[in-house]
Amino acid sequence: MKITALAAMSLLVIGQAFSQNKESIQNKKKMNTTEEHYTFKLSDKVTRQKVTFKNRYGITLSGDLYLPKNSDQTLLAAIAISGPFGAVKEQSSGLYANQMAERGFAALAFDPSYTGESSGEPRNVASPDINTEDFSAAVDFLGLQKNINRENIGIIGICGFGGFALNASAADKRIKAVATTSMYDMTRVMSKGYNDIVTAEQRSKNLEQLGQQRWKDAQNGTYAPSANNLPQKLTGSEPQFVKEYFDYYKTPRGFHVRSINSNASWTATMPISFMNMPILSNIKEISPRPIMIIAGENAHSRYFSEDAFKAAAEPKELKIIPNAVHVDLYDKLDKIPFEKLQSFFLDNLK
Structure with a gap:
């Protein structure tokens, strides 16, 4: 059972199951093309425009700014808004932005550094520091817009970007309110595994393997992709959460050519920086600014949200969505509590 759980953790952390095939490698060439496909319909009450802005590392981030009409x-x-981990702005974060703009907010969905239409080399790298900074860079951008009140800016983090959103809010006092849905603490899961099952011995072995991969990358002059990606087809033997991810990322429901989880791979050494940097250490410092944490009742990730809620200081709110799994909060309009998000930000961005 321990081996099975460890294998499941490996799938969960780096992108879920099995090596890339030839088709995926070829499709990687398309990652930075101007693909205008969105996985949701733009509201007729909303406008959307492409924008760019830089973070303090000089990386140019690409976003879509949604504004309410009239x-x-x-x-x-x-x-x-950003997330999920491995997704792009044409997927879940854009859907959230569309809905929040319909409710009267300016909403910015953006691609994180090194992914989607944002810049940064090598491609498909993540960083707990840089991805936290991406949120603050988005706040920079919003605060410079003539039609936005810079004193009333909040953020929403989905999945792995829920953890980054909380981390950004702890350090960046300009963020007046923060909400997360299906939150993951990526530093915790990469260091300790799913449900904290990784032993000290296993952690040490993982780091040794990552170090050896660095030698190979340095010698080759390229960054090897991870061999752990969503399968092209399901066999039926996969863990339930892998099946749920597949149903979002690999089907017309949520597929996007630039999404790492749909069509590519993280670099093999991506977990290194996550394994030594607990991003929720200062979560209490978000107070007195409010936090709302939302999770599905049946989500495999629910414990991340509950533990973050326990660690946070007041004012805080935990909302558990009945009968919902992790990916339901990516795009299920009947599951995501947008009215609750609307009232939360209306109450706290004024």
Whole structure:
């Protein structure tokens, strides 16, 4: 059972199951093309425009700014949104931005550094520091817009970007309210595994293997892709959460050519920086600014949200969505509590 759980953790952390095939490698060449496919329909009450902005590492981030049509407000409250981990702005974060703009907010969905249409080399790298910074860079951008009140900016983090959103909020006092859905602490899961099952001996072995991979990458002059990706087809023997991820990322429901989880691979050494940097260490410092944490009742990731809620200081709220699994909060309009998100930000961005 321990071996099975460890294998499941490996799938969960780096992208889920099995080596890349030839088709996926060829499709990687398309990752930075201007693909205008969105996995949701733009509201007729909303406008969307492409924008770019830089973070403090000089990486140019690509985003979509959603604005409500016919707003009677001179200055809008604004929300920056990113996630899930391995997704792009044309997927879940854009859907959230579309919905929040329909409810009267300026909403910015953005691609994280090194992914999607954002810049950064090598491609398909993640960093707990840089991805936290991406949220603050989004706040920079929103605060410079003439139609946005820079004193009323909040953020939403989905999946792995829920953890980054909490980390950003702890350090960046300009963020007035933060919400997370299906939150993951990526530093915890990469260091300790799913449900913290990784032993000290296993952790040491993992780091040794990652170090050896660094030698190979340095010698080859390239960064090897991870061999752990979602399968092209399901066999039926996969863990349930892998089946749920597949149903989102690998089907017309959520597939996008630039999404790492749909069509590519993280670099093999990507976990290194995550394994030594617990991003929720200072979560109490978000207070007195409010936190709302949302998780599915049946989500395999629910314990991340519950533990973060316990660690946070007031004011805070935990909302468990009945009968929902992790990926339901990516795009299921009947599951995601947008009215609750609306009232939370209306109450706290004023």
